[in-house]
Amino acid sequence: MTARRSVNRNIVVLTLAQALGAAGPPIVFSLGGLVGQRLSEDPALITLPVSLFNLGLALGTLPAGALVRRGGRRNAYLLGALLGVAGGCLAAAGIILESFAAFCLGTFASGAYAAFVQSYRFAAADGLEEPQRAKAISFVMVGGLLAAVIGPQIVIWTKGAVEGAPFAGSFLGQAALGLLALPVLLLLRQPAAERSGPRGEGRSLGAFLRMPRYILAVGAGVVSYGLMTFVMTAAPIAMVGHGHSVDHAALGIQWHVLAMFGPSFFTGQLIARFGKETITAAGLLLIAGSAVLALTGLGLHTFWGSLILLGLGWNFGFIGATAMITDCHSPAERGVAQGANDFIVFGLVAAASFFSGSLLHSSGWSMVNWVVFPAVALVVVPLLWRIGSAGSAPTLVSRTKP
Structure with a gap:
């Protein structure tokens, strides 16, 4: 099998694995707060299961990266899928x-599985060379379209499957998704470049943390993913609390x-045409637009429309930020640069999801959305400055020198 065919095969395998692995988080996000509301004695802790999912995701990023480096991507991803089954x-x-403690432990383990899925x-x-990277990343994210249907439909069809234990069947369905991912991941092949090992020692983490472009890319990932999780964690609870059904919340x-992953068919092309920073900034502005819509009312379609805009903004913002990260490092440095990025992003995402539940309980749905605007401004302003002053993305030389 040629190197190019091996890469293409891996992209297809990773897309299918993404469809299965990314179907689990919608189950946790749809039901975590509702189950927490039922099992927790403290109203302020109702979103703790979702927060622990995100904490598992954050803490899992560095071990996942280490396992990838030591045993290759396939072995690491198989272990991750087993964590998904256990979770x-x-x-x-x-x-x-x-x-409540056992349920939280399960969502934490599910988050650790998600750390492996995120590295797909x-x-x-x-x-791949630089021009093809954004398109490949975007293509794999298309697998999330299937996940967008699979996860919520599992919630709807299995929420009453276990008599006397609402939603237990949905989490058993989540475990089944991990089992289905195992034979898919067995098809993954290790690229020749990975087998031979990256050349050069590369820069330290401290060097990356002194690089303005890297910090901006990490910041864009934190805000785009953090705000998406912050609002989405609270949304199902707010919907049910304002008279909408669990099925409506799951839908x-x-x-x-669907909005998170649907644009992935063309996000790579948009990045190639308009630039990574421009698409990232557009995504953050869409997230701000979702908050504007959410503040206009509490009707079902207002909730849904706001969540759709939130998903679109996440797609542009997070894929753009991911592509910015890949421009900041050489092959020898990818473990440090990518692992630190995911650890920072998902660590702060975990904090955001916990704060979301507390803020929703104390101040309501409107305040959850008001928080969006200053966070967006914090990253959009330097992004727009960079777009105006620098324009094009850096070359390979800038990725391999401090």
């Missing part, structure tokens, strides 16, 4: 046993996740 089973057991987007760029998450 779904633990969460279901927590519901059946009415144990970087794996898609292995062995709202489905539309949201």
Whole structure:
């Protein structure tokens, strides 16, 4: 098999694995707060299961990167899928046993699986030159379209499958998704470049943290993913609290996740045409637009429309930020640069999701959306400055020198 065919095969495999792996988070996001509301004695802790999912995602990024470096992507991703199986089973057991702690442990393990799934987007760029990287990342993210349907539909069809334990069946369905991912991931092949190992020692983490472009890319990832999680964590609870059904909340998450991944068919082309910073800034402005819409009312279609805009903004913002990261490092430096990026992004995302529940409980749905505007401004302003002053992305020389 030629190197190019191996890369193309891996992109297809990763897209299918993304469809299965990314279907789990919508289940956690749709039901985590609702189950927490039922099992937790403290109203301020109702979103703790979702927060622990994001914490598992954050803490899993560095071990996932280390496992990829030591055993290759396929072995690491198979281990990740097994974590997904364990997480779904633990969460279901927590519901059946009415144990909030067990349920939280299950969502934490599910988050650790998600850390491996998140790195699929970087794996898609292995062995590709700079012009093809954004398109490959975007293509793998298309797998999220299937996930957007699979996850919420599992919620709707299985929420009452276990008698006397609402939603336990949905988390068993999440475990089944991890099982289905195992034979898919067995088809993954290690690129020749990875087998031979990257050349050069590369820069340290400190050098990256002194690089303005890297910091801006990380910041864009933090704000785009953090705000998406911040609002999405609160949205199902707010919807049910304002008279909408659980099914309507799950469908709202489905539309949201469809919007998250639907544009991936053309996001890579938009990045190639208009530039990474421009598309990232556009995504952040769409997230701000979703908050504007959410503040106009509490009707079902207002919630859904806001979640759709939120998903579109995440797609442009997060894929653009990911592409910016790949421009900041050489092959020898990818483990440090990518691992630190994901650790920072998802660590702050975990904090955002926990703060979301507390803020929703204390100040309401409107305040959750008001928080969006200063966070967006914090990153959009330097992005627009860079677009106006620098224009094009840096060359390979800038990626390999301090």
